[in-house]
Amino acid sequence: MKLDKLCVAYYSPTHTSRTVARAAADGFGIARREEIDLTTDLNESPVAVKDSICIVAAPVYGGLVAPVAARRIGRLRAENSVAVPIVVYGNRDYEDALVQLRDLLRAQGFTVLCGAAFVGEHSYSRPGMPIAEGRPDATDRTEAETFGQQAYASLLRQLGIGETPDPTARDFALTYDTPLESLITAPPMKGNVPYKTLGPSTPQAPVVNENCYGCGECVDWCPTGAISLQDGHSTTDVSLCTKCCACVKFCPANARTFDTPYTAKLHQHFSARREPELFV
Ligand SMILES: Cc1cc2nc3c(=O)[nH]c(=O)nc-3n(C[C@H](O)[C@H](O)[C@H](O)COP(=O)(O)O)c2cc1C
Ligand code: SF4
Ligand code: SF4
Structure with missing residues (x-):
């Protein structure tokens, strides 16, 4: 062997x-x-x-x-x-x-x-x-x-x-x-x-702003196929979004944002390396 x-x-x-x-x-x-x-x-x-x-x-x-x-x-x-x-x-x-x-x-x-x-x-x-x-x-x-x-x-x-x-x-x-x-x-x-067991999570997806110029790159990065292009803009199927934030991090136009109260809480409580x- x-x-x-x-x-x-x-x-x-x-x-x-x-x-x-x-x-x-x-x-x-x-x-x-x-x-x-x-x-x-x-x-x-x-x-x-x-x-x-x-x-x-x-x-x-x-x-x-x-x-x-x-x-x-x-x-x-x-x-x-x-x-x-x-x-x-x-x-x-x-x-x-x-x-x-x-x-x-x-x-x-x-x-x-x-x-x-x-x-x-x-x-x-x-x-x-x-x-x-x-x-x-x-x-x-x-x-x-x-x-x-x-x-x-x-x-x-x-x-x-x-x-x-x-x-x-x-x-x-x-x-x-x-x-x-x-x-x-x-x-x-x-x-x-x-x-551990997890309770149900609230469906949420990034929001697209006017900077989106429809390049379609986020369609390829999305791990679950949640993003599609409509009329030259990206749009998201909230039911498929895993909140991974790949589209937020990699969009060349900063056209996607994901606002959650967890960001401030995590920043405040888990900054120690x-x-x-x-x-x-
Ligand atoms: C929905 C969600 C839940 C997460 N839960 C935790 C967590 O419980 N603890 C933690 O330290 N990080 C958590 N993270 C952060 C990820 O583990 C971290 O950003 C990781 O580096 C992402 O891996 P990737 O770059 O391979 O996608 C979470 C991220 C997401 C999107
Ligand atoms: S959100 Fe960003 S990556 Fe996605 S189509 Fe628009 S500009 Fe391109
Ligand atoms: S956050 Fe992740 S799963 Fe949700 S639309 Fe963006 S790339 Fe897809």
Whole structure:
């Protein structure tokens, strides 16, 4: 049996989970690497992951894995593969999201190696009311790379591989004789099982202002297909909006705003810098 590639899978509307996942992947140093971007993939079909070390990153919404992320990650079907779950949260808390992602990956057939929680700029962060603005920053990316290095060292140790193969070789492979689940044990991770339960949330979507010139880019960024163009302006189906704020952050004309009282509250109460937590 062998593991012969690195896989980086993520759901990441505002790209912070993607940035952390890629930095952690850099730490592994394995050149044979593929990406599975589930962010705007509306497909329902299963995605096979075989003989892989798979970093899987998702944002935290309400202390749990973002529901659309959980559904998309639920499409992964693992065969002889190791998973490294990473949750990224907006400097408030990640509560039960990491253990939830760990358990979801196990249910998809992965053997979980280790996990981590990182901080990303909060979706509701605004100029004048920043919440973890600019994160993951250079320090976070270095920490994510270190996490990748530590995870790789742990994998080699648990597989009993003494002589490290060249991770940049075209024929890179870690070989072993017994099933992964009998060799690998994940350390305890922070979070409660059973997970917290969430009450219903009020439907809301960003508002479009007169700056919109109908370029249509937000239609492509929206992870749930909630945006369409009508008469040269973008319009949003509130029932499909997840409040991810990708359209707000990336619109080149600042034509979309999402006003919520949470922005001021989060800015006021959760400005003190939180650091990544590694469970390796
Ligand atoms: C609906 C919603 C709920 C969120 N809930 C939390 C939360 O419970 N705790 C937290 O720290 N951040 C929370 N965030 C912030 C995101 O976790 C954070 O911005 C993350 O970096 C977004 O990841 P992405 O860039 O990969 O989309 C929430 C964001 C949204 C849109
Ligand atoms: S809201 Fe922004 S990104 Fe969307 S169509 Fe209008 S100008 Fe383009
Ligand atoms: S319309 Fe809603 S779901 Fe779509 S990108 Fe904007 S905030 Fe996210």
